[in-house]
Amino acid sequence: MMNEARRTIRFTLNGRAASANIAVYETLVEVLQRDFGLFGGRESCGQGLCGCCTAVVNGAAVSGCLYLAAFVDGADVVTVEGLADRGVLHPIQQAFVSESGFQCGYCTPGFVLMTEQLLKRYPHPTDDEIRHYLSGNLCRCAAYPDIIKAVKAAAKSLASSRD
Amino acid sequence: MPARFTEPADTTVEAPSKARRKAPALREVGRSIPRLESHAKVDGSAEYIYHLRLPGMLQGKICRSTVPHARIVRIDASAALAMEGVHAVITADDIRTLIPDPYYGPAFHDQPILAIDKVRYVGEPVAIVLAADLHVAEEAADRVVVEYEPLLPVFDEVAATKPGAPIVHDFLRPSGMFPDLKHLKDRSGTNVALDARVLHGNVEKGFAEADLIFENVFRSGKVMHATFEPIVSLAELNGSNGLTIHTSSQSPSYVRAEVSRLLGWPENRVRVRTAFLGGGFGAKLYIKLEALVAACALLVRKPVRIGLTMEEQFYTITKHGATVRIKTGVAKDGRMVAREVETWWNGGAYADIGPRVSQKSGFTAAGPYDIENVSLANYAVYTNDPPAGALRGFGISQVVWAYECQNDIIARSLGIDPLEFRRRNILRNGRPHATGTIMTNAEIDEVLNRLSDRMKWDAPIDRGAGPIRRGRGVAIGFKACIAPTTSVAVMNVYGDGSCCLSCSTVDMGQGSDTAMAQIAAETMGISTESVRVVHPDTDVTPYDMATLGSRSTYHMGNAVRLAAEDARAQLLRIAAAALETDTEELECREGAVISPSGSRMTIGELMHARFGMQAGNVIGMGTFTPPYVKPDLQTGQSPQITPFWMLAGAAAEIEVDTETGRIRVTKLVNVGDVGRAINPAIAKRQLNGAGTMQLGFTLFEEMRFNEGQVINASLADYKIPGILDLPEDLSAELVEFPHEHGPFGAKGVGETGMFSVSPAIANALCDAVGVRILELPLTPERVLRAIRASENRPLDNE
Numbered sequence: 001m002m003n004e005a006r007r008t009i010r011f012t013l014n015g016r017a018a019s020a021n022i023a024v025y026e027t028l029v030e031v032l033q034r035d036f037g038l039f040g041g042r043e044s045c046g047q048g049l050c051g052c053c054t055a056v057v058n059g060a061a062v063s064g065c066l067y068l069a070a071f072v073d074g075a076d077v078v079t080v081e082g083l084a085d086r087g088v089l090h091p092i093q094q095a096f097v098s099e100s101g102f103q104c105g106y107c108t109p110g111f112v113l114m115t116e117q118l119l120k121r122y123p124h125p126t127d128d129e130i131r132h133y134l135s136g137n138l139c140r141c142a143a144y145p146d147i148i149k150a151v152k153a154a155a156k157s158l159a160s161s162r163d
Numbered sequence: 164m165p166a167r168f169t170e171p172a173d174t175t176v177e178a179p180s181k182a183r184r185k186a187p188a189l190r191e192v193g194r195s196i197p198r199l200e201s202h203a204k205v206d207g208s209a210e211y212i213y214h215l216r217l218p219g220m221l222q223g224k225i226c227r228s229t230v231p232h233a234r235i236v237r238i239d240a241s242a243a244l245a246m247e248g249v250h251a252v253i254t255a256d257d258i259r260t261l262i263p264d265p266y267y268g269p270a271f272h273d274q275p276i277l278a279i280d281k282v283r284y285v286g287e288p289v290a291i292v293l294a295a296d297l298h299v300a301e302e303a304a305d306r307v308v309v310e311y312e313p314l315l316p317v318f319d320e321v322a323a324t325k326p327g328a329p330i331v332h333d334f335l336r337p338s339g340m341f342p343d344l345k346h347l348k349d350r351s352g353t354n355v356a357l358d359a360r361v362l363h364g365n366v367e368k369g370f371a372e373a374d375l376i377f378e379n380v381f382r383s384g385k386v387m388h389a390t391f392e393p394i395v396s397l398a399e400l401n402g403s404n405g406l407t408i409h410t411s412s413q414s415p416s417y418v419r420a421e422v423s424r425l426l427g428w429p430e431n432r433v434r435v436r437t438a439f440l441g442g443g444f445g446a447k448l449y450i451k452l453e454a455l456v457a458a459c460a461l462l463v464r465k466p467v468r469i470g471l472t473m474e475e476q477f478y479t480i481t482k483h484g485a486t487v488r489i490k491t492g493v494a495k496d497g498r499m500v501a502r503e504v505e506t507w508w509n510g511g512a513y514a515d516i517g518p519r520v521s522q523k524s525g526f527t528a529a530g531p532y533d534i535e536n537v538s539l540a541n542y543a544v545y546t547n548d549p550p551a552g553a554l555r556g557f558g559i560s561q562v563v564w565a566y567e568c569q570n571d572i573i574a575r576s577l578g579i580d581p582l583e584f585r586r587r588n589i590l591r592n593g594r595p596h597a598t599g600t601i602m603t604n605a606e607i608d609e610v611l612n613r614l615s616d617r618m619k620w621d622a623p624i625d626r627g628a629g630p631i632r633r634g635r636g637v638a639i640g641f642k643a644c645i646a647p648t649t650s651v652a653v654m655n656v657y658g659d660g661s662c663c664l665s666c667s668t669v670d671m672g673q674g675s676d677t678a679m680a681q682i683a684a685e686t687m688g689i690s691t692e693s694v695r696v697v698h699p700d701t702d703v704t705p706y707d708m709a710t711l712g713s714r715s716t717y718h719m720g721n722a723v724r725l726a727a728e729d730a731r732a733q734l735l736r737i738a739a740a741a742l743e744t745d746t747e748e749l750e751c752r753e754g755a756v757i758s759p760s761g762s763r764m765t766i767g768e769l770m771h772a773r774f775g776m777q778a779g780n781v782i783g784m785g786t787f788t789p790p791y792v793k794p795d796l797q798t799g800q801s802p803q804i805t806p807f808w809m810l811a812g813a814a815a816e817i818e819v820d821t822e823t824g825r826i827r828v829t830k831l832v833n834v835g836d837v838g839r840a841i842n843p844a845i846a847k848r849q850l851n852g853a854g855t856m857q858l859g860f861t862l863f864e865e866m867r868f869n870e871g872q873v874i875n876a877s878l879a880d881y882k883i884p885g886i887l888d889l890p891e892d893l894s895a896e897l898v899e900f901p902h903e904h905g906p907f908g909a910k911g912v913g914e915t916g917m918f919s920v921s922p923a924i925a926n927a928l929c930d931a932v933g934v935r936i937l938e939l940p941l942t943p944e945r946v947l948r949a950i951r952a953s954e955n956r957p958l959d960n961e
Contacts, residue, residue: 045878097197103849
């Protein structure tokens with residue numbers, strides 16, 4: 001029967017201690033939505049191909065629609081909701097706003113989180129680096145040109161805040 | 164009795180407002196304001212119905228047909244019902260206890276809520292399992308056993324019109340909603356749901372007089388919307404006799420009307436609300452899951468949610484595949500003298516809005532050209548494919564694909580530059596279109612000029628070397644915005660002077676909340692950011708036909724302008740009384756009413772003056788229905804077929820790898836005639852977004868079928884454009900000549916960027932390597948086969 005194997009996991013969620021009682025087959029997105037009301041990570045293609053479900057586990061982006069919740073036991077999990085500081089947007093989020101790097105917005109949290117990953121690795125990315133790094137995130141509204149602008153604006157803003 | 168300040172709203176105002184005639188400088192309209200909801204979209208908090216959870220709700224999982232055409236012998240749900248956690252399994256028999264005639268659809272009442280007696284496509288809903296746990300519902304849906312007695316299917320839209328073809332529906336059931344379709348009632352023994360014609364001049368005579376005649380058959384395959392927020396609906400009981408439906412719909416007003424009709428209820432017992440949509444593109448129009456979820460909630464007396472997966476979306480609604488036969492007679496000087504177009508639209512198993520797609524796009528199938536003799540025939544055809552409906556442009560890109568490829572063929576064989584060929588033939592303002600409607604407010608010449616400038620058309624291009632060949636192509640297209648339709652808006656001023664705009668336009672990413680707020684703000688003399696836009700909720704927001712066909716900016720924009728003008732007029736009267744002056748002397752700006760002497764009252768102060776405290780409402784209302792004359796059934800003639808024409812052009816530069824057949828689009832320019840851009844940045848983003856979507860439909864997107872089964876029903880196998888597919892040089896340009904009846908001159912733009920992309924690329928392909936491909940998409944294999952065939956060394960067949 002489907003509900004037989006349940007377990008309790010403990011992890012850090014956006015900087016706070018969290019725990020959840022999960023079934024072993026449940027994905028990270030399901031658990032974040034059901035138990036924590038976090039809908040920034042969202043399932044769309046259901047195959048880890050579109051990036052809408054992106055979450056960051058121990059500093060690395062994962063596809064939350066495929067990643068089993070059981071795997072985050074003991075891990076550090078960050079979602080898009082963890083970026084803003086008491087309502088003040090993270091510079092990357094602010095850049096997506098000022099460059100309007102979205103239309104319907106469904107894929108946007110995934111792009112924001114992947115941009116954060118990208119800029120950690122390449123603080124001053126070239127166009128090619130941006131395109132390759134974000135090629136695993138899809139946007140059906142195709143706001144790609146503005147997303148690229150947002151990434152560059154975010155890089156600039158983060159660089160100036162480091163100076 | 165309180166004093167009435169309400170001015171009757173003019174219901175069909177066409178003339179521009181007084182304010183516009185004075186042409187004051189615009190403060191809010193024309194600004195590239197970031198979307199009002201930006202913050203919520205980047206922090207994950209934007210509301211989408213897919214994420215709504217209702218207390219105590221059940222999840223529904225649909226059990227779908229595995230065969231394309233069959234009689235249902237029996238449905239055995241016992242194994243599913245035996246599963247722990249399954250609340251119910253519902254079939255058509257259950258639905259009929261609630262709704263005796265459970266067939267729905269905007270054009271035809273042909274689609275059963277769940278299959279009755281027969282299934283007509285692979286993926287058709289046959290039963291639904293309800294369980295609190297979605298995983299349980301999924302597993303149980305697999306355990307529902309359905310026994311079928313197969314019937315012969317038909318998939319090809321042309322074959323389906325031939326004598327002896329399997330018949331998908333025994334007789335036609337037009338819904339009555341569209342007067343243009345009423346004559347089809349009870350027609351039987353045919354798969355042609357609608358044949359719509361346009362006759363202009365004498366096409367036979369035209370061909371007889373032509374120096375040259377060209378005839379080709381073009382095809383477009385089926386593609387699909389792939390909205391990232393999958394289609395979803397929830398229903399819950401509302402009091403003792405009402406129902407609330409939360410749904411990712413582009414047409415909440417229609418959902419209310421159709422669900423009420425099915426239930427035999429007055430509309431006021433059904434409440435339909437939406438939130439932001441994670442993409443629409445036409446997938447979320449009319450009824451998708453709403454009738455089913457409503458029936459389920461009423462049968463089990465509990466809230467029910469049905470949310471599709473991406474895979475299920477491939478079995479819900481598609482774009483029409485189409486076969487277009489186009490024959491054109493030309494004089495030696497390059498003037499087109501006769502054009503005959505016959506289009507077969509593959510509508511799939513249920514009509515959805517297909518017959519309207521066929522008719523409304525079909526009547527533009529000769530292109531934006533001044534041709535004396537035109538004959539157009541359009542067949543909306545039932546087949547055993549999944550239903551086809553609207554996809555960003557209705558059927559426009561399918562007919563543009565045909566006429567713009569053929570125009571290139573003609574221009575090349577006459578040795579006329581493709582741009583010049585179009586210039587010689589375009590339909591200019593003041594000239595009659597094939598339907599008899601006079602072309603107005605359409606800037607085709609300017610679209611061509613901009614394309615020419617952007618492409619540096621007069622300068623030669625680098626043709627490439629070795630296996631990489633380069634070429635460039637151009638195409639133009641147009642659409643008549645659909646009619647007749649109505650939009651209603653309400654501008655509500657609160658006691659403190661803040662304003663809420665209520666309208667049922669759905670923001671699905673096109674930025675309508677922001678654009679409508681800009682129009683309201685401009686009219687009221689307040690800031691856009693201070694306007695709150697209420698999302699569609701039929702208990703609160705007034706009627707709107709639907710968010711489709713690039714109609715919102717023009718129709719709802721006008722309704723919003725009228726509503727804001729109405730509210731402004733009431734505020735001016737309050738101010739005139741308070742300031743002891745004449746309304747004519749007063750001006751609304753910066754959130755206040757200002758007199759020539761400089762005395763000013765904020766809107767909040769005016770409300771206080773009127774109600775004696777921070778209280779009350781001033782409610783402005785606007786209704787907009789542009790005129791329309793139904794075309795003659797035999798000839799398709801109408802003096803007023805559309806409220807406005809949408810003009811577009813695209814040009815592409817490409818590289819072709821002649822060893823692999825792969826096309827790389829290096830430059831793509833999309834030019835749209837938008838009247839006036841309410842928000843230029845959003846309008847350009849729409850053009851680029853549409854252009855990129857059509858780039859996918861041009862180069863690789865195609866639903867592939869095997870006996871009715873979609874064999875690539877996932878984003879793993881059905882690839883959509885990603886960031887690496889973006890042309891290096893992608894740009895959009897707005898042509899702005901204010902439309903005389905548009906709100907501040909605006910007209911629609913959401914679909915414009917789709918029209919011309921495919922033929923521009925195919926024409927560039929021909930320019931690069933001299934091969935002409937008549938069928939979309941232009942996959943590497945298709946291109947390579949064409950190149951090899953042209954070199955007399957064809958590739959072996961598969």
